[in-house]
Amino acid sequence: MGNHLTAQVRLEHEVYYPGNVVRGEATIKVDKPLKCIAARIMCRGFERAVVVNHSNEMIYNVFEDTVFYKETLTLFGHTTKDPDASPVEIPPGVYTYPFAFQLPMHLPESLHTANWTSGGAEVKYQVIAYAKLDKDLVDEGHHDFQVVVPINKRDIVASPPVDATATVKLTKFFMDKGACDFTVSLPRSIYAADDTIEGEIVIDNTNGRIAVKNPNVSLRATCESHVTERQSCVPGGIRAVSVAKPLATQHVPLSVKPGFTNNLQFKIKLPHTVPHPSYPARGCHITQVHHVIVGLEGRQVQLPIHIAHCADEENRFAYCPIEDVAHKPDFRDVEHAYTEPTGYAASPCEVLKPPASLRPQHTPTAKTPQAVGNGQLHADH
Structure with missing residues (x-):
């Protein structure tokens, strides 16, 4: 300087x-x-x-x-x-x-x-x-x-289930081969790093005239940014969605013959560190979400979920509501x-003092356990 x-x-x-x-x-x-x-x-x-x-x-x-x-x-x-x-x-x-x-x-x-x-x-x-x-x-x-x-374990467990259904128009050599419905469901909508996302795919091919095979499952994060009208000079403001690379992908070995219904469980093991946690879901002008995406015969369903940095088994953190x-x-x-914190010794400029019109700072007191390392919570933390 x-x-x-x-x-x-x-x-x-x-x-x-x-x-x-x-x-x-x-x-x-x-x-x-x-x-x-x-x-x-x-x-x-x-x-x-x-x-x-x-x-x-x-x-x-x-x-x-x-x-x-x-x-x-x-x-x-x-x-x-x-x-x-x-x-x-x-x-x-x-x-x-x-x-x-x-x-x-x-x-x-x-x-x-x-x-x-x-x-x-x-x-x-x-x-x-x-x-x-x-x-x-x-x-x-x-x-x-x-x-x-972190997110409280009780808030993960209490998060509502999520599901979605799509209809696939089946064709072969450009000929109509009926339709197939598939439903994807998850038992909850909030997870944390190191969790396993367990879901179910139900394929109803009773109205199809050809077999449907091998749905694929992926997980990716999206972030929506919003710049207001005042800042952008565009009526209503402008928005954009950035999509991250898939965090996980897998092909599910499953074949459902015409006239039949079948279901299959799938699992996605989350890594110890999630690159872009989507909990809390919102900032001031940004919104984050993960999607479990299931594709079948060219059609997709997307299930919105949120993933936190880590989970606290002792439930010591404030919950940031996803639905609000x-x-x-x-x-x-x-x-x-300025006042020196309790237990610390300052070496201030003695001839210059803080403004008399300002009140001293209240003594800060930790309300949550101190983060260590990369912020992961452990059993003894």
Whole structure:
């Protein structure tokens, strides 16, 4: 950084759950006396929805950024809403500020997905230490972290079953050979990494005059991004759906003769780490879902399901309802006067204090177990 100031942020962990406390330390080094409007530490979560707009033979990206979570600790200088921009002078030195931020219980999972032809989405979290040197110039250091969202085991078990039916028009050498119905059903609609999706395919070929064979089963994630009318200048806004590569595919060995009905069970073993979890289902302008897709004789049925990063056997997390289309992440935008967390020692700039108009931060207290490693829950966690 220029202006003889450097800022650095260190965190105790790289992965967190909703309800965790993000702890760390910000270091601000000033080489010589420097004037600034304020210095702050900010924890934030933001979402970017991207749509590739195809309009009038032009192709261009349209995006919308939404900050849904922001908590600011002002170290010294003016508050974020203070119109006064008169500077304060920071003397040379190295100043350390331990911090702690309480994450809300309802947050979307960290996400990055992109498709060159349709668009994509990103959900990102970071802690930023910065000095606002003037109205347009900021020097900062930041540390990104990941949020993963477990689901309670009881909410998985309580999720409703899902099924779908399709009719296949049968032909052979362009001749009509009747029709066949097939139904796909799953006992529940929410799963977690390491689960096994168990389903059933029922093929009713009583009205068919040829055999039907070998349905195929696949699982893939989709993400719908929405850029509003205000941001896109397009009436009603614009939407795009990006489709990920299949997470699993399999061919089911089954043949049903004309005039008969048959059924078959199938299983899809989910990996230990799911690349694009679809729980929670919604951000601010994005919607995620997985589909179990069953194809038979050129016809498909798609069953929407949701897959979480991991499951908690002790049911300690807030449930993000799949069926509630109005459910959004917890919105928070607050500012506090900096105070050192209990049990930590700060080395602040003694001649500069937080604004007297701000209230101190309440002591953050973890509401959920601290995430470790890649965020998977274990029996002893």
